[in-house]
Amino acid sequence: MSKRSVLVVTHTGRPEAVRSAQLVIERLSEAGICVRVLDGEAAAIGATGVDVMPSNAAAAEDAEVVMVLGGDGTLLRAADLTRSAGTPLLGVNLGHVGFLAEAERDDLAATVDRVVTRRYDVEERMTVDVTARLNGTVMGATWALNEASIEKAERERMLEVVAEIDGRPLSNWGCDGVVCATPTGSTAYAFSAGGPVVWPEVEAMLVVPISAHSLFARPLVVSPRSLVAVEVLPGTPRAVLWCDGRRTLDLPPGVRVEVRRGAEPVRLARLHLTPFTDRLVTKFGLPVTGWRGRVRQPAYPSPPLEDSQVSDAPPIGGEASGDQRG
Structure with missing residues (x-):
């Protein structure tokens, strides 16, 4: 052994x-x-x-x-x-x-x-696999547990990109960047950028534009089977790819970044089967004052009414009997 x-x-x-x-x-x-x-x-x-x-x-x-x-x-x-x-x-x-x-x-x-x-x-x-291509040639490939973000590398200028979902163009964005996140990463950078919180057991990918100048710049939740691509348009400033804030790759104009579900997950050991809702409340210090929850049955419920008691009771929502009227 x-x-x-x-x-x-x-x-x-x-x-x-x-x-x-x-x-x-x-x-x-x-x-x-x-x-x-x-x-x-x-x-x-x-x-x-x-x-x-x-x-x-x-x-x-x-x-x-x-x-x-x-x-x-x-x-x-x-x-x-x-x-x-x-x-x-x-x-x-x-x-x-x-x-x-x-x-x-x-x-x-x-x-x-x-x-x-x-x-x-x-x-x-769930993780995501990330591939950067320039003119069809792979520049680099990496992965992320939380998110892959395509961000502007020059503070004074916007990044011009076009987003694509499953091989179809979605929208152009003049923005500071785009975050492609997993459910695990929905409480990290994507959350700070205005994305939704996604429960970990939900299989999905998030696409969250950062400070986009566009009428259509809402966070998106797409299928885990989708292929998300972000193309940095020619003539735009150079960009940078960050994965989990750790792995980085410089992106020249014209580059295409593809994000898809990762081939290998990350395994986490759990000591407590705490509902994710409780984790949110604890970690973010969310106020829950006044919550009562579901009304539980008493330990010793009252005995059922006898037939005579039921017949004497006024109908719910109906009129009382003649001798009970004012």
């Missing part, structure tokens, strides 16, 4: 994350689980008795789970390592909103215990 192993990915720029990583490593090691850390983080963590792994996909191969200590940015970085390996990510939020994280800093010890006892579920999140 092969030895159990867990990869720990840490935001080493935060002292709290480093201390958390040391605690996680200690507790996992005490449970007999082999702990891996990335070569670029090992010195900052300073732990002994760990396996130092190269910062590539091999780091997550055959690991049970990847524990991510930081914010959503750290989790997106870890997703680069785990997507091809299929290893689930378990985020512990040490950042701000932490929408992708499953646990908070106060739950760290309990989270490690859940990993040790394998008490977590795994869900798959």
Whole structure:
């Protein structure tokens, strides 16, 4: 039987994350689980008795789970390592909103215990594959968990683009950019650009123009089977492609960016089957004062009325009997 192993990915720029990583490593090691850390983080963590792994996909191969200590940015970085390996990510939020994280800093010890006892579920999140072409030649190909955004590279000038859905032109936009997002990314950049929140189990893609000068510039929700393309028109300023705010590619005028459903999802470990609505309320601090919810049946319902009581009662919405009239 092969030895159990867990990869720990840490935001080493935060002292709290480093201390958390040391605690996680200690507790996992005490449970007999082999702990891996990335070569670029090992010195900052300073732990002994760990396996130092190269910062590539091999780091997550055959690991049970990847524990991510930081914010959503750290989790997106870890997703680069785990997507091809299929290893689930378990985020512990040490950042701000932490929408992708499953646990908070106060739950760290309990989270490690859940990993040790394998008490977590795994869900798959849709990704997008992104290809940039110039005159039919592929300039670059990448992917995103949250979003791919085509943005202007020069602040003083608008970006002129034309959007295409499933091989048909949709609209020209003079804009600051276009965000193509997944449901997971609907609470990230697309949300800030005015896009809708989409529940994670909904399979769809979002197309959200950024500050567009157009009568038709509403956010769009399209089929997950659709091919979305954004063409940067000739004569327009140069643009830049950003994927998850991490991977970038300069885009010359005339380039075509194609976005489609990703071939490989990202797997997230879940400790709680919390409704997404509750997650929205908690993360965004939404006011729900006055909510009563569905009226539940009392534990001891009143006995049914007898026939004589039913016959004596006035009809609902009807007139009372003669002797009851005023």
